[in-house]
Amino acid sequence: xxxxxxxxxxxxxxxxxxxxxxxxxxxxxxxxxxxxxxxxxxxxxxxxxxxxxxxxxxxxxxxxxxxxxxxxxxxxxxxxxxxxxxxxxxxxxxxxxxxxxxxxxxxxxxxxxxxxxxxxxxxxxxxxxxxxxxxxxxxxxxxxxxxxxxxxxxxxxxxxxxxxxxxxxxxxxxxx
Amino acid sequence: xxxxxxxxxxxxxxxxxxxxxxxxxxxxxxxxxxxxxxxxxxxxxxxxxxxxxxxxxxxxxxxxxxxxxxxxxxxxxxxxxxxxxxxxxxxxxxxxxxxxxxxxxxxxxxxxxxxxxxxxxxxxxxxxxxxxxxxxxxxxxxxxxxxxxxxxxxxxxxxxxxxxxxxxxxxxxxxxxxxxxxxxxxxxxxxxxxxxxxxxxxxxxxxxxxxxxxxxxxxxxxxxxxxxxxxxxxxxxxxxxxxxxxxxxxxxxxxxxxxxxxxxxxxxxxxxxxxxxxxxxxxxxxxxxxxxxxxxxxxxxxxxxxxxxxxxxxxxxxxxxxxxxxxxxxxxxxxxxxxxxxxxxxxxxxxxxxxxxxxxxxxxxxxxxxxxxxxxxxxxxxxxxxxxxxxxxxxxxxxxxxxxxxxxxxxxxxxxxxxxxxxxxxxxxxxxxxxxxxxxxxxxxxxxxxxxxxxxxxxxxxxxxxxxxxxxxxxxxxxxxxxxxxxxxxxxxxxxxxxxxxxxxxxxxxxxxxxxxxxxxxx
Numbered sequence: 001x002x003x004x005x006x007x008x009x010x011x012x013x014x015x016x017x018x019x020x021x022x023x024x025x026x027x028x029x030x031x032x033x034x035x036x037x038x039x040x041x042x043x044x045x046x047x048x049x050x051x052x053x054x055x056x057x058x059x060x061x062x063x064x065x066x067x068x069x070x071x072x073x074x075x076x077x078x079x080x081x082x083x084x085x086x087x088x089x090x091x092x093x094x095x096x097x098x099x100x101x102x103x104x105x106x107x108x109x110x111x112x113x114x115x116x117x118x119x120x121x122x123x124x125x126x127x128x129x130x131x132x133x134x135x136x137x138x139x140x141x142x143x144x145x146x147x148x149x150x151x152x153x154x155x156x157x158x159x160x161x162x163x164x165x166x167x168x169x170x171x172x173x174x175x176x
Numbered sequence: 177x178x179x180x181x182x183x184x185x186x187x188x189x190x191x192x193x194x195x196x197x198x199x200x201x202x203x204x205x206x207x208x209x210x211x212x213x214x215x216x217x218x219x220x221x222x223x224x225x226x227x228x229x230x231x232x233x234x235x236x237x238x239x240x241x242x243x244x245x246x247x248x249x250x251x252x253x254x255x256x257x258x259x260x261x262x263x264x265x266x267x268x269x270x271x272x273x274x275x276x277x278x279x280x281x282x283x284x285x286x287x288x289x290x291x292x293x294x295x296x297x298x299x300x301x302x303x304x305x306x307x308x309x310x311x312x313x314x315x316x317x318x319x320x321x322x323x324x325x326x327x328x329x330x331x332x333x334x335x336x337x338x339x340x341x342x343x344x345x346x347x348x349x350x351x352x353x354x355x356x357x358x359x360x361x362x363x364x365x366x367x368x369x370x371x372x373x374x375x376x377x378x379x380x381x382x383x384x385x386x387x388x389x390x391x392x393x394x395x396x397x398x399x400x401x402x403x404x405x406x407x408x409x410x411x412x413x414x415x416x417x418x419x420x421x422x423x424x425x426x427x428x429x430x431x432x433x434x435x436x437x438x439x440x441x442x443x444x445x446x447x448x449x450x451x452x453x454x455x456x457x458x459x460x461x462x463x464x465x466x467x468x469x470x471x472x473x474x475x476x477x478x479x480x481x482x483x484x485x486x487x488x489x490x491x492x493x494x495x496x497x498x499x500x501x502x503x504x505x506x507x508x509x510x511x512x513x514x515x516x517x518x519x520x521x522x523x524x525x526x527x528x529x530x531x532x533x534x535x536x537x538x539x540x541x542x543x544x545x546x547x548x549x550x551x552x553x554x555x556x557x558x559x560x561x562x563x564x565x566x567x568x569x570x571x572x573x574x575x576x577x578x579x580x581x582x583x584x585x586x587x588x589x590x591x592x593x594x595x596x597x598x599x600x601x602x603x604x605x606x607x608x609x610x611x612x613x614x615x616x617x618x619x620x621x622x623x624x625x626x627x628x629x630x631x632x633x634x635x636x637x638x639x640x641x642x643x644x645x646x647x648x649x650x651x652x653x654x655x656x657x658x659x660x661x662x663x664x665x666x667x668x669x670x671x672x673x674x675x676x677x678x679x680x681x682x683x684x685x686x687x688x689x690x691x692x693x694x695x696x697x698x699x
Contacts, residue, residue, distance in 0.1 A: 062542045065551060120543060127542075136542055144534035144550075145231050154554025155496065155530040158228035160381045164371030165334075170498035173335040175491045176342050176616070 026070060028053050035070055042074045046084035046091055051098045054110050055080060055135065058101070061119050062136050063143055067152045076142035077135070097131030179403045181213050186437035188213050189690065190424055191444055192410045192453065195268020196679040197663035198444030199388025200319075202404070203396035204687030210694065212402045213436060214393075215426055217409040217445070218264035223390055226271075226379030230531045233378035237271055239264040242587050243448065244576050249592040250625050254539035259590035260479075261628040262446055266406050267389025269446065269630070270676065271379045274501035275359040275386065276524060277322040278673035279313050282306040283511050284519070284564065287669040290511060291518040296595055297566035298476055302668040303640040303649040312681035320358035320386040320680065321365055330354045331361045331370060334498025336525045339489075339557040343612035344505050351506040355524070358386035358676075359499060365391065372498040374527070408434075411585050413441055413457040413466055413659070421466070421659045427583045440690060440699055442651075444662040444683075447477065447632035451573045451665060452588040454636065454646075467636070467653035467661075472645050474574055476567035476637050477590065478670040479629035481598045484526055485606060486537065486558040487613035487621040488549065493557050495527040501560070508608065509672045517600040520672045521563025523609060528558075536627050549622060557613060561605040562631070564672045566595035573635050631675050636665040650689040651682060658699040662686055 027034040028049045033056065034041040044052045052074075059073040084091035102109035104122050113119045126132045143149070150157050159165060181188050189205055191198045194216040205212045218239075227233040238261060245252035245259045252259075263269045283290045285306055288299040317325040324330050331354045333341065344352035359376070360369045367390070368382040376385060383390050396402035407429035414435075415421045423437040443450045451474035455465035465473050503525030510520050528536060530553050538546055549556075570593060575586035594602075606623040613621050639645025642654035651666050653659045662683055664675045671678070693699045 063547050064544055065547055067551070136540075140535050141231060141531070145531045150530055153530050153550060154492070154494070156494075157529070159373050159497075160228045160375070164373035164382075165497040166370075166372040168497075169494065170334045170372040170374075171332060171338065173338050173493060176338055 189440040190438035191442045193444035199392045200683040203392035206396035206399045206401035214404045215408040220266040220406040228375045244589045247591040247593045270387040275357040276674040277358045277677040280671040284671040312685045316680040331502040336495035337503035346615035349507040354502040355504040360384045376500040442660040442662045447635045447665040451635040467655045476634040477571040478634040480631040481563035481565040482626040483561045484624040485609035487618035488552040519564030526560035633664045633667040636661040
């Protein structure tokens with residue numbers, strides 16, 4: 001099972017994997033991917049931890065929302081580790097897909113590419129592949145159906161228990 | 177109390193499906209003292225069971241049995257196994273519908289006469305007129321509690337409507353209001369008033385929106401003349417040597433095959449399942465399927481010319497708050513070929529939540545061009561285009577030659593290609609809608625492609641002549657007099673209007689006809 005859990009920090013320098021961009025650091029430690037800044041970790045079982053770290057970056061590059069923390073991209077891709085544990089073909093699809101991505105990205109692999117624009121160019125080369133479509137397709141529900149991120153987009157979700165919006169601003173627009 | 181009828185009781189009217197057509201017909205017949213059994217493929221979820229969550233509700237209510245698609249429509253690429261977003265549950269798609277209740281316009285009943293022959297289109301006049309249907313429209317509006325009829329006030333406008341109205345005013349549109357909606361603006365018929373909850377598509381948890389689930393069906397059941405059997409999927413309609421139908425074979429809730437005898441059978445499974453069932457009931461006597469001497473069963477599949485436009489503003493809108501579709505512009509619903517197409521379209525407010533917006537705004541799109549749209553979800557307004565599409569023979573529901581469902585019944589394939597008239601209309605509607613939002617100050621707008629079909633029409637169409645269609649002006653099949661079609665598949669053409677009110681009106685009218693023919697012993 002893949003678990004997302006809060007984690008105390010305490011990592012050796014060799015565990016550190018520099019992530020591209022100017023945001024937080026994602027660390028690969030043994031079988032886990034760990035966020036140094038936000039103290040959460042993702043334990044991979046079937047897939048390599050670095051594969052999971054690359055998937056998380058890939059997920060963010062496919063559906064980039066700067067206001068959404070990495071944790072939610074990690075949750076959105078963890079299903080691939082679960083599927084890989086049950087299905088060798090899925091494991092091969094993901095591992096080979098990531099290996100191909102790294103190869104196309106050149107020295108340092110996909111995670112070594114600093115600019116999002118440059119990573120997008122790599123993704124565009126593979127966007128019609130089953131691998132890319134499996135990752136992108138899974139994100140549509142895996143990412144956007146996480147209730148925790150809805151407030152970051154101003155979506156309020158369930159409203160029946162609050163009596164609907166009849167007293168809560170269904171017609172509160174003032175700027176027209 | 178619900179009436180339990182024996183499987184061997186051959187005096188009953190069997191209705192297949194419990195939505196706008198089947199549920200209404202069942203109650204109307206029961207009110208006349210006619211013994212009626214409704215077989216519904218889906219389960220029964222009362223309105224307090226509905227879920228204010230898009231994907232969870234979809235899992236609860238949507239028809240998710242496998243289907244295939246073909247043709248050039250984008251749905252076939254983006255959602256190849258989901259041609260339609262319709263419901264498998266007691267109440268059918270009246271649990272999910274948005275409530276817009278518009279009468280057809282007079283000219284729309286005579287599409288061939290008024291539009292003329294259009295190349296590639298299989299246009300035909302309806303065998304009934306607006307004048308003939310008007311008394312039934314009036315009964316349906318009263319039954320359903322349609323706002324702006326019967327002295328019922330309109331719903332209040334939500335934020336999304338206020339944007340629409342402001343844009344309509346700027347563009348000079350005159351016919352813009354919160355619509356004729358089968359959603360209570362005040363308590364009526366022992367049902368709540370709308371609380372502006374914003375989950376109309378997920379089933380109204382207040383029961384404020386009319387659905388056969390908690391209006392027609394319990395009213396019919398209380399007469400003791402209506403039995404509803406949920407989780408009962410009909411696989412085949414049977415007939416005798418004379419050609420009359422005698423009953424149906426269905427899979428019950430445990431998956432066991434049952435045979436229900438019937439005096440009359442009415443098919444109301446929506447425009448994909450109804451032709452599928454007629455085609456799957458082929459026999460040596462009817463080798464092309466029941467009621468198919470015209471060859472038109474499954475043909476002329478229509479889905480309305482739809483599309484959405486969402487627009488982003490620099491200030492908050494919160495379009496998802498409140499009644500989803502209580503907002504309409506009707507100025508473009510006229511037939512006026514100076515715009516470059518025949519027929520017309522309505523513009524209606526629409527909102528979907530963030531999870532569905534991610535799935536439907538531009539399916540398959542990725543990267544910042546897509547995500548920066550979602551980043552402004554709370555500053556978005558949206559509308560839906562509903563226009564008349566052209567019936568075409570090639571647009572058809574057919575049995576898949578290879579794939580079968582869990583009961584061994586061939587699954588349906590839905591083939592669809594836009595007619596050039598459909599494309600011209602949609603492009604016009606996109607342009608007008610984007611201009612409308614631009615006039616209110618939108619900073620970016622999105623001409624969003626059609627969703628999986630919610631309005632499914634025409635696959636057992638009504639015709640004057642038996643060679644042109646499947647049913648006559650009463651929904652009675654031309655070929656078999658005790659076999660009826662009672663849903664939107666009867667529509668000869670689609671009109672520009674949301675179809676439910678017309679389906680309900682036809683069902684009320686059909687119930688009168690069935691009762692009359694039964695007492696005359698002609699069926």
